[in-house]
Amino acid sequence: MSDPIETRLAQMLHHRKEGLSKGDPVVPPITASATYHLPDTQGAPYIYGRNAMPTWDAIEAQLSLLEAAETVSFPSGMAAISAALFASLKAGEQLVIPSDGYYVTRVLSEGFLKPLGIIVREIPTADYATADFTGVAVVYLETPSNPGLDVIDIAAVAARAHAAGAIVIADNTTMTPLLQRPLDLGADLVVAADTKAPAGHSDVLFGHVSGRDAKLMGRVRDWRRMSGAIPGPFEAFLVHRGLETLELRLARMCASAQVLAERLAAHPKVLSLRYPGLAGDASHWAVGGQMANGGFLIGLTLADAEQAEGFLTRCKLIEQTTSFGGTHSAGERRARWGDAVPAGFIRLSVGVEPLEPLWASIEAALA
Numbered sequence: 001m002s003d004p005i006e007t008r009l010a011q012m013l014h015h016r017k018e019g020l021s022k023g024d025p026v027v028p029p030i031t032a033s034a035t036y037h038l039p040d041t042q043g044a045p046y047i048y049g050r051n052a053m054p055t056w057d058a059i060e061a062q063l064s065l066l067e068a069a070e071t072v073s074f075p076s077g078m079a080a081i082s083a084a085l086f087a088s089l090k091a092g093e094q095l096v097i098p099s100d101g102y103y104v105t106r107v108l109s110e111g112f113l114k115p116l117g118i119i120v121r122e123i124p125t126a127d128y129a130t131a132d133f134t135g136v137a138v139v140y141l142e143t144p145s146n147p148g149l150d151v152i153d154i155a156a157v158a159a160r161a162h163a164a165g166a167i168v169i170a171d172n173t174t175m176t177p178l179l180q181r182p183l184d185l186g187a188d189l190v191v192a193a194d195t196k197a198p199a200g201h202s203d204v205l206f207g208h209v210s211g212r213d214a215k216l217m218g219r220v221r222d223w224r225r226m227s228g229a230i231p232g233p234f235e236a237f238l239v240h241r242g243l244e245t246l247e248l249r250l251a252r253m254c255a256s257a258q259v260l261a262e263r264l265a266a267h268p269k270v271l272s273l274r275y276p277g278l279a280g281d282a283s284h285w286a287v288g289g290q291m292a293n294g295g296f297l298i299g300l301t302l303a304d305a306e307q308a309e310g311f312l313t314r315c316k317l318i319e320q321t322t323s324f325g326g327t328h329s330a331g332e333r334r335a336r337w338g339d340a341v342p343a344g345f346i347r348l349s350v351g352v353e354p355l356e357p358l359w360a361s362i363e364a365a366l367a
């Protein structure tokens, strides 16, 4: 019997077929129209470009298949995260967010939610397992955390959050729905930056919110329409194209990351290394269960900032950029953004380069 996600991946590649008439384009058109023919106000599938439009339908059909849930698309990961938070919180309620997760989520919560009367509580990812969620309205989690790669047991945390009356929002950016399925494990909403591996070519920003609670998703959809945080048709088209090869790219990226992590962990210049796919890693328990594999992100620590910057400058096959999940391997020293990591800590995002030339370039740059 085939795996359910594999079945959905296969369906994703043909999701338009059923709706096609003779002569229709197989690839979804980029519908660049703000307005739609509206001789009267009843029954039109499209009315105005802020409400709904055909290129969103195409990308949302793909993502809904992968998530097995209703999906609303957004122009960036942060637009999706904002939608999920603003749609589910009100003044006086308490939000729990990770103190070691994606930093813009913290800045948004502190800078915009707190002044609106929401109580923002930051806890380290490693403490979610034991935190008391009494009185919490929204438990927001990110696993593995970016950039530390600590892991949360989603099912266990969701069960405790629900028992306390909270809803759970999971940022699944580092894994994608192919490698980790928070909604199946009890999360109420999934948010993700499709800017990363799903679009995959570092040429577009995008995001989505998925969920199986129609009322909550209705709020998320309303937020998009009212706030105006709408993706453009060209961006939706690019992500639609990227998603068609996501599984293939991830297979190469994750397989290479596993080998590179093993070799780097044994390298004398590497002081410490985090990769959930390694047997000795603190997050390894989740691999093969909650996480399909160790992913494509590696956290490695060199002696100091100078060593780390020198390595990134010398390595010919690692782009020096922020962000991750693209076709090109990329790395950056996260302390330059103020993440609570050692000065020599590099987040390495493994790309689709053939493995041995990539390793040769890394080995040469470390020497």
Ligand SMILES: *Cc1c(COP(=O)(O)O)cnc(C)c1O
Pocket: 076, 077, 078, 079, 081, 102, 142, 146, 171, 173, 174, 192, 193, 194, 195, 196, 205, 206, 207
């Ligand atoms: C990049 C990222 C985001 C934000 O996505 P944008 O598309 O840059 O807005 C959110 N969460 C995580 C974990 C990310 O890595």
